[in-house]
Amino acid sequence: xxxxxxxxxxxxxxxxxxxxxxxxxxxxxxxxxxxxxxxxxxxxxxxxxxxxxxxxxxxxxxxxxxxxxxxxxxxxxxxxxxxxxxxxxxxxxxxxxxxxxxxxxxxxxxxxxxxxxxxxxxxxxxxxxxxxxxxxxxxxxxxxxxxxxxxxxxxxxxxxxxxxxxxxxxxxxxxxxxxxxxxxxxxxxxxxxxxxxxxxxxxxxxxxxxxxxxxxxxxxxxxxxxxxxxxxxxxxxxxxxxxxxxxxxxxxxxxxxxxxxxxxxxxxxxxxxxxxxxxxxxxxxxxxxxxxxxxxxxxxxxxxxxxxxxxxxxxxxxxxxxxxxxxxxxxxxxxxxxxxxxxxxxxxxxxxxxxxxxxxxxxxxxxxxxxxxxxxxxxxxxxxxxxxxxxxxxxxxxxxxxxxxxxxxxxxxxxxxxxxxxxxxxxxxxxxxxxxxxxxxxxxxxxxxxxxxxxxxxxxxxxxxxxxxxxxxxxxxxxxxxxxxxxxxxxxxxxxxxxxxxxxxxxxxxx
Amino acid sequence: xxxxxxxxxxxxxxxxxxxxxxxxxxxxxxxxxxxxxxxxxxxxxxxxxxxxxxxxxxxxxxxxxxxxxxxxxxxxxxxxxxxxxxxxxxxxxxxxxxxxxxxxxxxxxxxxxxxxxxxxxxxxxxxxxxxxxxxxxxxxxxxxxxxxxxxxxxxxxxxxxxxxxxxxxxxxxxxxxxxxxxxxxxxxxxxxxxxxxxxxxxxxxxxxxxxxxxxxxxxxxxxxxxxxxxxxxxxxxxxxxxxxxxxxxxxxxxxxxxxxxxxxxxxxxxxxxxxxxxxxxxxxxxxxxxxxxxxxxxxxxxxxxxxxxxxxxxx
Numbered sequence: 046x047x048x049x050x051x052x053x054x055x056x057x058x059x060x061x062x063x064x065x066x067x068x069x070x071x072x073x074x075x076x077x078x079x080x081x082x083x084x085x086x087x088x089x090x091x092x093x094x095x096x097x098x099x100x101x102x103x104x105x106x107x108x109x110x111x112x113x114x115x116x117x118x119x120x121x122x123x124x125x126x127x128x129x130x131x132x133x134x135x136x137x138x139x140x141x142x143x144x145x146x147x148x149x150x151x152x153x154x155x156x157x158x159x160x161x162x163x164x165x166x167x168x169x170x171x172x173x174x175x176x177x178x179x180x181x182x183x184x185x186x187x188x189x190x191x192x193x194x195x196x197x198x199x200x201x202x203x204x205x206x207x208x209x210x211x212x213x214x215x216x217x218x219x220x221x222x223x224x225x226x227x228x229x230x231x232x233x234x235x236x237x238x239x240x241x242x243x244x245x246x247x248x249x250x251x252x253x254x255x256x257x258x259x260x261x262x263x264x265x266x267x268x269x270x271x272x273x274x275x276x277x278x279x280x281x282x283x284x285x286x287x288x289x290x291x292x293x294x295x296x297x298x299x300x301x302x303x304x305x306x307x308x309x310x311x312x313x314x315x316x317x318x319x320x321x322x323x324x325x326x327x328x329x330x331x332x333x334x335x336x337x338x339x340x341x342x343x344x345x346x347x348x349x350x351x352x353x354x355x356x357x358x359x360x361x362x363x364x365x366x367x368x369x370x371x372x373x374x375x376x377x378x379x380x381x382x383x384x385x386x387x388x389x390x391x392x393x394x395x396x397x398x399x400x401x402x403x404x405x406x407x408x409x410x411x412x413x414x415x416x417x418x419x420x421x422x423x424x425x426x427x428x429x430x431x432x433x434x435x436x437x438x439x440x441x442x443x444x445x446x447x448x449x450x451x452x453x454x455x456x457x458x459x460x461x462x463x464x465x466x467x468x469x470x471x472x473x474x475x476x477x478x479x480x481x482x483x484x485x486x487x488x489x490x491x492x493x494x495x496x497x498x499x500x501x502x503x504x505x506x507x508x509x510x511x512x513x514x515x516x517x518x519x520x521x522x523x524x525x526x527x528x529x530x531x532x533x534x535x536x537x538x539x540x541x542x543x544x545x546x547x548x549x550x551x552x553x554x555x556x
Numbered sequence: 557x558x559x560x561x562x563x564x565x566x567x568x569x570x571x572x573x574x575x576x577x578x579x580x581x582x583x584x585x586x587x588x589x590x591x592x593x594x595x596x597x598x599x600x601x602x603x604x605x606x607x608x609x610x611x612x613x614x615x616x617x618x619x620x621x622x623x624x625x626x627x628x629x630x631x632x633x634x635x636x637x638x639x640x641x642x643x644x645x646x647x648x649x650x651x652x653x654x655x656x657x658x659x660x661x662x663x664x665x666x667x668x669x670x671x672x673x674x675x676x677x678x679x680x681x682x683x684x685x686x687x688x689x690x691x692x693x694x695x696x697x698x699x700x701x702x703x704x705x706x707x708x709x710x711x712x713x714x715x716x717x718x719x720x721x722x723x724x725x726x727x728x729x730x731x732x733x734x735x736x737x738x739x740x741x742x743x744x745x746x747x748x749x750x751x752x753x754x755x756x757x758x759x760x761x762x763x764x765x766x767x768x769x770x771x772x773x774x775x776x777x778x779x780x781x782x783x784x785x786x787x788x789x790x791x792x793x794x795x796x797x798x799x800x801x802x803x804x805x806x807x808x809x810x811x812x813x814x815x816x817x818x819x820x821x822x823x824x825x826x827x828x829x830x831x832x833x834x835x836x837x838x839x840x841x842x843x844x845x846x847x848x849x850x851x852x853x854x855x856x857x858x859x860x861x862x863x864x865x866x867x868x869x870x871x
Contacts, residue, residue: 151611152606327703327720330812331812390609509813509816512813513812513814535632
């Protein structure tokens with residue numbers, strides 16, 4: 046700060062002096078420049094005063110740029126607990142994907158940050174050295190944290206060093222249809238199974254369409270069917286993949302263009318058939334989102350077995366049943382759904398405080414529930430060892446559990462008193478992962494640096510046609526032919542070879 | 557001697573107040589136009605942050621030089637020729653339409669005698685200028701949506717099969733031109749109208765005495781008086797010949813893939829290539845090309861104008 050003041054004084058003095066205009070302007074220019082440089086690097090962390098709790102700056106994720114309304118109130122309650130237990134408080138700052146990118150790049154200061162596979166990319170940032178190496182520190186400073194996360198540390202490890210603490214939640218991808226059970230089961234007398242294939246949805250769509258010819262049973266937005274891609278592990282962008290269907294075979298480590306994943310393309314062809322049949326809304330490729338005001342009988346999403354989060358009858362308007370059609374499939378990217386990493390620029394004291402804080406998240410359920418669901422009695426109530434949100438909670442303190450820490454150490458959420466969740470839900474989910482199709486890539490992550498230009502060109506082509514491909518708007522095979530042709534000209538094969546080379550090299554060490 | 561000194565001081569005082577007067581915009585230009593120019597080096601570096609250091613420090617000390625590597629992604633797009641063609645053709649069309657229509661409107665409005673009607677027309681023409689592209693995008697969508705759009709329901713009531721507008725690329729050059737004219741011509745019209753109002757009324761009186769027709773008044777008085785404004789505006793627009801309004805080409809088309817052959821412009825391509833990355837080197841390279849070429853064209857055109865009599869040369 047001091048140097049900024051000094052310079053601007055100087056600037057004023059030069060302006061009122063009798064030197065030439067050019068010199069005055071140069072002075073002003075320099076002053077401004079220095080001011081810029083200083084604000085850029087001037088954000089030093091203040092040393093803690095003795096006795097006062099250490100305050101940590103914690104960046105976390107928000108999809109829409111807003112923090113929950115009641116954040117301040119809730120954080121005050123959470124800070125009271127953490128200050129008393131470990132002498133640490135936090136200041137949470139909510140950021141969108143774009144804000145994370147920008148603030149990481151400009152070197153804004155934080156102590157710990159949300160990081161994952163699809164936002165504030167963990168592998169990329171850890172690879173660049175942005176995150177604190179906690180390999181030893183976590184064992185000595187937070188042994189309980191270490192044992193709570195065990196055996197999943199590989200998720201936060203890059204090149205043999207630990208850079209992030211996994212915030213454990215669902216680790217495998219399971220994709221569900223959320224079906225209107227009032228209509229399909231009560232009215233039509235069908236029985237919805239726990240699990241079905243994608244194609245088995247067709248008779249349900251047909252039945253609805255016959256009863257409501259003017260409506261679209263499968264109302265989707267330009268992103269297509271949420272989670273449909275979870276049949277393969279994405280290696281580069283959305284277009285170089287390894288299908289889970291090949292896991293365990295000789296092709297389990299062969300990277301292919303997404304167009305060659307028969308399971309996926311088969312589902313896209315079905316989508317086009319359904320589009321032509323009028324099951325899918327004709328403007329799907331141009332629609333940004335499907336609001337709850339559209340009462341469509343079929344929605345999809347990624348969740349986990351036993352999840353009750355989309356089942357609130359009052360919000361949706363009818364009773365629903367979740368039917369799984371993909372998964373569980375597991376790879377590094379599905380496991381990296383949520384981590385907390387510590388800033389490489391943080392002092393050792395701050396890093397220790399961060400680890401202590403995360404340890405508290407994992408070991409103190411009351412504290413964890415406060416962060417996740419708000420204040421007991423105001424935002425939520427306990428019922429049969431689960432949490433039921435109040436109206437105030439739904440309205441003013443609603444966010445995904447992973448935003449505020451590990452999901453498995455928080456109480457599970459019930460849809461209502463007559464629709465309670467299984468408090469032991471997570472044990473069962475993790476038990477289910479024993480049957481998961483697990484990728485053979487052993488936690489490989491692709492380093493895009495050598496082919497960045499090609500990837501930018503490929504991303505542009507992909508994003509040009511993706512919405513019409515994944516919504517079934519255009520003929521699947523023709524669109525794929527077009528995309529493949531353009532992408533090959535832009536260097537798809539070069540990127541594929543580079544990725545394969547990196548993967549083979551990485552896998553050497555496991556042989 | 558004494559008098560001379562006094563005069564000198566007065567001029568200096570006048571200069572000082574002028575300098576003070578221009579200070580706010582001068583500072584604005586330095587902050588937002590000249591200072592960021594240093595960032596051009598970003599286009600030739602692979603930017604890496606040094607944890608705990610600021611942006612400039614990391615840029616200068618921590619990032620390696622990569623030459624023209626950052627420019628390469630632009631030319632990897634197999635459709636780049638089409639993209640550049642679209643950008644240039646749209647800009648030409650906008651340049652012509654964006655001059656002819658506002659001038660016609662300004663002249664037309666100046667012939668409306670009732671002050672009340674004139675103000676009403678002016679304001680209703682100006683209003684679209686203040687709408688954001690997102691709102692325009694949804695309004696256009698309300699007209700053109702396949703199953704719920706106004707156009708298709710009108711066609712449907714007449715027994716005509718509806719169009720899939722967002723899958724019909726050949727219609728979009730017209731739609732985009734129409735939307736752009738609708739949105740921007742009110743604003744341009746105000747500029748020309750203001751200049752029109754400043755024409756000496758004696759000229760019109762003289763024309764009336766000589767019995768000149770409206771057409772002749774427009775041809776021999778109004779257009780020559782507007783010529784310089786038109787030239788300056790055209791010149792300024794030439795500087796942006798490789799840039800397009802992202803909102804128009806990305807939001808209004810709803811990024812529909814089928815339309816790309818006729819709607820994708822350089823800005824749209826850059827956005828799609830870089831939106832999921834924080835690759836500021838690539839973005840800097842792309843805008844350096846766009847603005848560099850724009851700047852060269854602008855300066856050349858200005859020079860040509862100056863050579864041919866100088867009217868309208870802005871620099």
